[in-house]
Amino acid sequence: GAVVSQHPSRVICKSGTSVKIECRSLDFQATTMFWYRQFPKKSLMLMATSNEGSKATYEQGVEKDKFLINHASLTLSTLTVTSAHPEDSSFYICSATGDLTEQYFGPGTRLTVT
Amino acid sequence: RKEVEQDPGPFNVPEGATVAFNCTYSNSASQSFFWYRQDCRKEPKLLMSVYSSGNEDGRFTAQLNRASQYISLLIRDSKLSDSATYLCVVPRSLGFQKLVFGTGTRLLVSP
Numbered sequence: 001g002a003v004v005s006q007h008p009s010r011v012i013c014k015s016g017t018s019v020k021i022e023c024r025s026l027d028f029q030a031t032t033m034f035w036y037r038q039f040p041k042k043s044l045m046l047m048a049t050s051n052e053g054s055k056a057t058y059e060q061g062v063e064k065d066k067f068l069i070n071h072a073s074l075t076l077s078t079l080t081v082t083s084a085h086p087e088d089s090s091f092y093i094c095s096a097t098g099d100l101t102e103q104y105f106g107p108g109t110r111l112t113v114t
Numbered sequence: 115r116k117e118v119e120q121d122p123g124p125f126n127v128p129e130g131a132t133v134a135f136n137c138t139y140s141n142s143a144s145q146s147f148f149w150y151r152q153d154c155r156k157e158p159k160l161l162m163s164v165y166s167s168g169n170e171d172g173r174f175t176a177q178l179n180r181a182s183q184y185i186s187l188l189i190r191d192s193k194l195s196d197s198a199t200y201l202c203v204v205p206r207s208l209g210f211q212k213l214v215f216g217t218g219t220r221l222l223v224s225p
Contacts, residue, residue, distance in 0.1 A: 032211060043118075043201070043215040044158065093157055097211060105157040 002028050004096050006106035013084055013113055021079045021109045023094030029074035030096035034103065035067070038091040050077050084113045115140045118204050120216035127223055131192045135219045137202030138184045147185045148203040149176055152218065158201055162187070192223045 003026040013019050023033055032051050036044040048069050050056040056069035068080040077096075081088055089112050095103040119138045127133045139147070146165050150158035162169050164185060168177040175188040189196055202216040 034211070034213075036215075041122075041217075043217040044213075045215075046212060049212065091155070102160065103211065103213065105159070108155075108157050110155070 002026075002096075002098075002102075002104040004030075004094065004104045004106040006092075006094055006109050008109060009107060010110045011112070013111070015085055015113055016083055018080055018082045019084055019111060021081075021092055021094075021111075023077045023079070023096065023106050025075045025096040025098070025104070028096075028098045030077075030098055031074065032097050033071055033077040034095045034097075035069060035077075035079050036093045036095070038093060038108075044093060047079075081111065084111070086113045089113045117141065117206075117214045118202055118216040120202050120219050122217055122219060124220040124222050127192055127221070129192055129194060129223055129225055131223075132188065132190045133192060133221065134186055134188045135200055135202075135221075136184050136186050137216055137219075138182075139202075139204045140183070141204065141206070142180075142183060144204050146205060147176075147178060148213075149174075149185075149187050150201040150203055150215075152199045152201055154199075158203075158215075161200070189221070192221075194223050194225065197221055197223045 005024045007022045035047045038044045047062045048056045048058045050071040058064045071077040093108040094106045097103045149161045151161045152158040162176045164176045173190045177186045199218040199220045201218045206212040
């Protein structure tokens with residue numbers, strides 16, 4: 001199957017700093033990428049949909065100025081958590097699709113804000 | 115009613131047992147459904163897709179009941195390696211790729 005990578009896999013940062021997470025499709029061109037967040041023992045929640053070359057579409061309740069998404073190429077999307085706080089600590093997972101059928105998930109990034 | 119609802123479990127079963135999970139969904143217009151498997155601290159992996167009445171793949175059978183708006187997943191001859199959380203996933207009708215995940219049902223298979 002298709003491969004999606006995320007970097008870093010784990011990050012610890014201090015409150016008030018910004019963190020960038022990268023999502024790459026390694027063997028296909030991803031026209032659409034999705035960013036999810038998963039809190040412990042909770043379901044994955046879609047944060048935003050990102051299409052290459054255009055602005056991301058955010059789900060209700062997700063602050064676009066806090067979670068900056070850039071999808072500059074067909075193989076890379078980035079999520080920047082700005083001015084991170086402890087409540088932003090979560091598991092962030094991206095997924096990518098090229099033909100709007102199956103989504104391929106990245107391995108996730110575990111963010112801990114101290 | 116939640117968009118997608120699952121019994122969180124855990125379901126504790128011995129090896130070789132048959133176990134079934136149910137999932138209910140609220141959007142009667144939904145056309146496709148998925149079961150994903152998620153291991154602890156890992157990304158979800160697609161297990162089965164369900165587009166019509168059901169689907170079968172080896173020990174796994176998924177069934178769809180549109181009238182009652184539920185999907186089931188049956189696992190036969192459980193293996194230790196089946197221990198995981200099983201996520202019921204339903205795309206939103208207005209955006210096929212916007213997936214709504216259930217909270218998952220945890221399965222523990224013991225020797």
